[in-house]
Amino acid sequence: MTWRSPLALVREALRGQRAREKDLRNLASNLPYEGLEKGKQPNRYFPGNAIKTTKYTLLLFIPMNLFEQFHRLANIYFVGLAILNFVPVVNAFQPEVALIPICVILCLTALKDAWEDFRRYQSDRKLNNTPCLIYSRKEKQFVERRWKDVRVGDFVRVVCNEIVPADLLLLHTSDPSGVCHIETSNLDGETNLKLRRTMSGLCISHPVFEPESFNSVVVCEKPNNNLNHFKCYAEKPDKEKVGAGIESLLLRGCTVRNTDHAVGFVVYAGHETKSMLNNNGPRYKRSKLERKLNINVFFCVILLFTMCLIGALGHFLWLQALPVVPPFLVPDSNGHLDSPSLSGFYMFFTMIILLQVLIPISLYVSIELVKIGQIFFITNDIDLYDEDTDSRVQCKALNITEDLGQIEYIFSDKTGTLTENKMVFRRCSIMGTEYPHKENGKPLSSCYSTFHWVSHSCRAESSSSSSQKIDPYLDFFLALAICNTVVVSMATAQRQRVSSLHSRQTNNPLNTLSNLVKKPGSLHRIFTFWQRKPKRNRTISEDSVTEGDDFNPPVKTEEPGDINGLQTCSLYAPSQCNMPATTSDNLSYEAESPDEAALVYAAKAYGFTLLARTHDSVTVRLPSGEDLVFEVLDTLTFDPIRKRMSILVRHPITKKFVLYTKGADYAIMELLGTPYAGMCRQHQKNIAADTQHHLDCYAKEGLRTLCFTKKIVSDKMYESWLVNRRRALAAIDNREELVMDTAVQLETNLSLLGATGIEDRLQESVPDTIVALREAGIQVWVLTGDKPETAVNIGYACRLLEDEDLVINMSCKNKVRRPLSASLKVGCLTQNPRNVDTTQDISLVIDGRTLTMALSSDLQDRFVDLAKRCRSVLCCRVTPLQKSRVVKVVREKLKVMTLAVGDGANDVNMIQAADIGIGISGQEGMQAVMASDFAISRFRHLKKLLLVHGHWCYTRLANMIIYFFYKNVAYVNLLFWYQFFCGFSGTAMIDYWLMIFFNLFFTSVPPIMFGIMDNDVSAEMLLGVPELYRMGQGAGAYKFSTFWVSMLDAFYQSLVCFFIPYLAYQDSDIDVFTFGTPLNTISLFTILLHLSIEIKTVIHWVIILGSVVLYFIVTLAYSGLCITCNPPSNPYWILQSQMADPMFYLICILTTVVALLPRYIFHVLRNSIAPSPLAQARHLDRLDPSTKSELIKEWRSFRGGGQVKRSRLSTPPSPTLETPVDIHLQSPISSDVMGDEFILNVITENYQRERNVNSEESEEKASKLQSLMLFLWKWSVHTPNPLVKRAELSLAYFILQ
């Protein structure tokens, strides 16, 4: 190490700082500089790959940890008190003893922190020492090093199943096509494989990669934590720039799969890697109860100060009243006595020391213990355990269990949360003809017709070979099979085999088609062979084919049982079809979204088997058993703005460039262009209209819809597009937008092939759960990205919407966003919101666009006001950001406890915005779970989690906290009352150690055990009567009134506990500590029996008795041993002598009874005269099961009113396609009343062509609204239904203000 001037060092450090802060980084290979000293390294400014996640170092642990702990205000307070003990003027007896409790608490916390940090240190060390392969110029090969040795600019080689040590720019892989699969489960929990590509145009196409030949400079952006975004380009020596994105980046922490080895260039290392930047420890949330608790602690502080002031003042007055110095007044060592005012001032602090127990020091520790216990029981609940995934409920946030019992609003995602997210292909519409895929018979019809068409077209082709037309049916299924990013993985097969497979097959594409011609007949036979009722089914299906144009839904055959059959059919059709499927059997598809997998499986069911996908080709086996290999020219990946994806392939037979696009219907329909080759425009239009009709019907059935299109791209067009595309890919600024623009350029003039309907089945017991949650007083909102029709249908299916509900459908047709308000002052419907009670039967359906308007700052108050009257709200087509905004607005405006539940990455925002975020570990990866506070595996678990555990946790903790306050006040007041009889001199009549023990041991275990184990009402009752949950909402059991009532009780009890013994021992020869002993004992009995009003199980009895026994054993032992150990008390033999005195027992019994009598009498009278629902439930709990269930029913019908009527509808109304709901209302304002179902569609339209709002327009709008009002008014006059009127009023309130 050479000496360098400090100035140079500073300059170097500054330069390093600047290099790290720059927006763009230039990285060069380290190899030319290998072996040189650090100052010469080009990448020396960037941190190495060693990581350190520990918070503390060995030397600085104690100061740092203490600093950390003193962030807690309570700790500072307690330490301050302990220090106060050492101030001489306060006359503390044993200042050292006062340190014990705070030291114990600090030590416990420090131990916990140290252990956690040690664990982090160990895992860091393990990670840093993991071996990896780094290229060394000296040895001309990759040599084994440790992770910590990796530096930016190194070349690292990772082999199959190895974890990537740093963020690598992929330069070379063992795969000839330059792809590498990675599994990102360490990062986001998603187990599907992701494809990464080498940087095109850079890699040296030798079979062996030579890092030394890499002479480009890699320019990349500043490190950021976005896992799905990366921009960089490599500048070759000849100034040519090659761009790369996230698809070329191997992230630290990922595992390489399906690829022998890969070589990458380290761009970010250590703490700058994306995975490390994403790693921001656990979140700390403060629960509502804790916030209130702090207010009460504050009250206690005020109380303490008041008592101390009284003491100080009393002392002053007492001293003042003394004529001369009495013998018991002890002057200081100089024989000097302080003036009464100074003594009174000092006495204030002495009193603080004496009465400090009033602020429960052990409360915070106890709360933490209780929460650990509660979490233990939540995670151990077998009802919240899912056998399919072998997963329990996970509690990620450790300190908000009690918030579960206070939820008022639930925001739920739909897909994967309410539904299974196991997609099942149900229906498809091809060229305007609808094919259901429902029963065993149905696939045949589509199969049959498909092959009919296929054979027909093939025949046509064979007859006229000049025809360029490939049949749309073939195209449809091809699109199904290839237009996706599904990765084929085989259990055993190697990539090579698949490659060789298709290289062999590509030779004879013509055979393929000719074989196709022959096959259908045989297939048909086989199909009919395994059918049970071939004849009849075929007729039906034939019918449906012929009647395809005026879509006739087979509602009558819809039975709940057919779901399994359907699945079997769709998934296993090929093998039953006796396909030559030796290879396709062990194929499994790994898709990014379950929809894609469902489509690929559906295509497979119809014989179009996706066999292999590589970077530049995709192989499909046709029903004939022949394989087609398409050359993939480009994949325009899905993005949420375009809402579609495309794949550009070269057709192996026609050699034409074909673009297959799939996407949401509204994203596709507007792109349909030139008619299909050879067909007239009108026909194409008809197809589009029919398909749209089918799509609407699908949506109404609750299916997820996708449209498939095809486009033949001319060679010329492709060439020109390719240039743009390349440029866009190489761009570093605005790369995303440019790439998207190129995609949009190509995706025009599409021709429609058809549409698919995929069913996303409801999870089990979702309706029950929603009904129960609603009865529990929780409003359930569903926020979904789906179409309104789909969402409404799911809403009905899961009983979010009921048949008799009034559904307000708000949507605006116009795209231009303008504030809805427009200052319309029509009439003065000043409706006091208080008068309109929370309506039970209005539901609101609102779509994303309207929601954006409704959440704008000027309208959100009104929106929230309207929404809070609605029983349920359904937001459709909302973006993740909107989801979180809705949650935030409701949470802030209504000041309610919110819970968000979701399963996908799109729910993360919402989950984080809510008071409690719940992740459902489902099909869509773990991102939601990672962001959540609690993770469950099924939606129905929410019911028990909230209604039972939430209620329990909340009541337990609330009761425990109140009890803690009570206990301390009751006990400390004894000391306070004694001050009136000792000249306010701060004397304690109870031994100091016993006082500490009293709080630490004798009376702390029972409340903690109650906090963990108390079951105020059985789980059965809580689930049976969800209304009981309402007890916890709002202020719940922990109200200020509850707090003050228990404070008053504490005052009363302490008065009794002090003055009965006082009167009994008056004028006797009792000494100080003999007087204190019965007081202590009485307090123990009173405080423990106070708790036993709520006593529940044997364990509680054992603990309470154990505490009493412990008290006597410890006190007796202490009194038996301490002769002069603890001056001035020296409680030697005091309890023993007291226990030999019958008066002791008589006083104890009397005092305890008198102290507890009011509370018990109050409980008894309340339970008898006006029992709370909880008391009633508790009462029912004790009856035998049969009468209990009967009474629960009776009770609910009595209390809930409407519930019985609803529960009669045990099966949710299945919305069918027959329901004539017209959703294509073009008139700006219209409404429909259909039978029992009130569906009111309010479509607010924006007439925003011109920018300025002229008065005429306002008038027009006003008149329209007035007509709406008039209509509503008439309607409500005609319908003798009060709820309609209520709906109308709140609606009017919303619109007209």
Added chain:
Amino acid sequence: MGRTKKMVKEELANRPDNTAFTQQRLPAWQPMLSAGIVIPGFVIIGLAFIGIGVALFVTSQSIQLLELDYTGVEQTSPCFKCSDPNAKNCMCELTFSTDTLFKGPVFFYYGLSNYFQNYRSYGVSKDDDQLSGNLDNFKSPSDTCAPYEYDRNNKPFVPCGAVANSLFNDTFKLYQIVNGAKKVVPLDGKGISWWTDYNIKYRNPAVTPLKNAFNGTVKPLYWSKPAYELDPSDPANNGFINQDFLVWMRRAALPDFRKLYRRITDGDYAEGLPAGNYSLQIAYNYPVLSFEGRKKVVFSNVSWMGGKNEFLGIAYLVIGSLCVVMSVVMLIVYAKFKFPEEE
């Protein structure tokens, strides 16, 4: 079979144990506090309390108590002359009479009022090690004794501290006046302190004669004679194990207190004080007027419940009756508002 079971177990490794404890289904025994259940409880408690109350009250009534204030505030009081702070070695005599036999054993207390033995800094002002006979603490008493630690000549006080210093030093002699002549009533000063104090807590240093242990120390400021000469009649009642000293050192809990002075158990008076006239000769030393205190002597006989205290008996009677009344109220409530399920 076993293997499949094991496999199932392995597969569902995360499955929680289905026990009553983890599933929170422990058998609950829950006293439901409704009127129907507590009525019998109230009746039982009420009756029991009334019983105890009656017993206590009767016992308390049977206790005889005689209190004589001898502070000497009133000019008529025979001790008025002694209440002057300047009077030294003042003696006064109090006469009283009993109509009936004062049943024995009679306990003879002295009582002080408005005297705060429980004052915080007063209570600490002693040296327990010194009092347990540790000679090192004779030489250098604990700091807690300050300012009654060393005298002006820097000699240690033994016993040190405010408690010992303020030892009550009035002495009493009781005479029965039989036919105009004074007959001494023997007072028993043995065993009036706690047994543990006398035998364990307080110890004299193992030096004979005891006087030698006190070499180089001075007697407390207010004391008239040193600790080893407190009771000239009984050498075993000197030093720190002097009964009067022990009684004083056990600090009273409340500002109005009495402390046991003697018991009358011997000779003619074993059965009690017969009816007649008595004369109490008081050596008046202890000043109490400085803090508006009062001094008194109390003669009392004791029962199993200690001294006379009517409060407890009355309290038991009141609470017992209250319980009975409450049970009647409950009965009405129960009849009116019982749960429908209890039918």
